[in-house]
Amino acid sequence: MSVAITTEALVLDRRFSSEEYERYQTLIDACRSSGYYHRIVIEDAAGKRLETPGSHPCLGVIGVLDRHGFPQDLRGRTVLDIGCNAGFYSFVAKLRGAKSVLGLDHNQHYIDQALLVREILGLDVEFRCSEGHDLDDRFGKFDFVINTGVIYHLQNPMDFLRRVSQVTLDTMYLESAMLTDPSLTEYAWFIEGEYAQDSSNWWIYGPKCVERMVRAAGFLQAEFQGMIWAPPPGMLTPEGLELQSRGAFICRK
Numbered sequence: 427m428s429v430a431i432t433t434e435a436l437v438l439d440r441r442f443s444s445e446e447y448e449r450y451q452t453l454i455d456a457c458r459s460s461g462y463y464h465r466i467v468i469e470d471a472a473g474k475r476l477e478t479p480g481s482h483p484c485l486g487v488i489g490v491l492d493r494h495g496f497p498q499d500l501r502g503r504t505v506l507d508i509g510c511n512a513g514f515y516s517f518v519a520k521l522r523g524a525k526s527v528l529g530l531d532h533n534q535h536y537i538d539q540a541l542l543v544r545e546i547l548g549l550d551v552e553f554r555c556s557e558g559h560d561l562d563d564r565f566g567k568f569d570f571v572i573n574t575g576v577i578y579h580l581q582n583p584m585d586f587l588r589r590v591s592q593v594t595l596d597t598m599y600l601e602s603a604m605l606t607d608p609s610l611t612e613y614a615w616f617i618e619g620e621y622a623q624d625s626s627n628w629w630i631y632g633p634k635c636v637e638r639m640v641r642a643a644g645f646l647q648a649e650f651q652g653m654i655w656a657p658p659p660g661m662l663t664p665e666g667l668e669l670q671s672r673g674a675f676i677c678r679k
């Protein structure tokens with residue numbers, strides 16, 4: 427069985443039977459109450475589609491990350507996807523040739539979503555519910571670590587980055603919310619209260635600040651790949667705060 431990544435969907439080379447399709451649809455719906463983040467579109471060989479109803483348009487975003495240094499070729503690499511959510515980037519890593527992929531997330535309901543998508547795709551990716559602040563080498567060490575969309579959700583990002591550094595053998599791909607104003611590149615903004623209607627948003631960093639944090643955590647270098655997204659000037663969050671950008675880094679041991 428194979429899976430192809432297109433701009434529209436993860437496309438299977440097999441057809442769902444109608445029982446199978448209904449079962450997957452029911453299981454996807456059953457996870458709605460705990461909330462989806464990843465929107466993963468899966469299409470079978472007959473064009474029948476399944477979709478996880480999240481707000482994060484995974485296929486569009488991987489296209490953007492690809493233009494900002496996300497590797498096309500992960501052949502033979504061991505990969506950790508920390509804060510994997512429903513596992514989209516773990517699946518991409520596997521489809522790009524990774525020897526093994528482990529996705530970790532501290533929310534069991536996201537791991538349940540990842541396990542369901544794994545069953546539909548039939549890919550050999552491991553998922554476990556685990557807290558990033560407990561990360562150590564009991565899970566092994568990894569050639570390549572995907573660390574996207576996580577560090578602004580942490581009150582203590584240095585503890586997390588230090589732990590990630592300790593299990594990274596070669597490269598970490600880091601993506602985060604990022605301060606837009608170039609004059610603030612060396613600074614970070616601590617948010618007390620809500621930003622973008624999400625009380626788990628704690629920090630937004632300037633690019634140079636992240637580079638320094640990554641080096642202090644144990645990486646040799648961090649190369650800013652540029653902003654992957656920027657809001658229109660003057661756009662505000664529902665709380666009236668200035669909406670910030672998102673940026674990516676390639677970080678090497």
Ligand SMILES: C[S@@+](CC[C@H](N)C(=O)[O-])C[C@H]1O[C@@H](n2cnc3c(N)ncnc32)[C@H](O)[C@@H]1O
Nearest residue numbers: 509510511531532533557558559574575576579
């Ligand atoms: C914004 S989502 C990003 C998901 C995915 N990495 C991506 O880029 O689409 C943040 C994810 O990180 C997970 N997360 C946040 N803090 C975490 C922690 N301390 N340990 C493990 N997972 C965490 C959340 O449960 C959520 O799935």
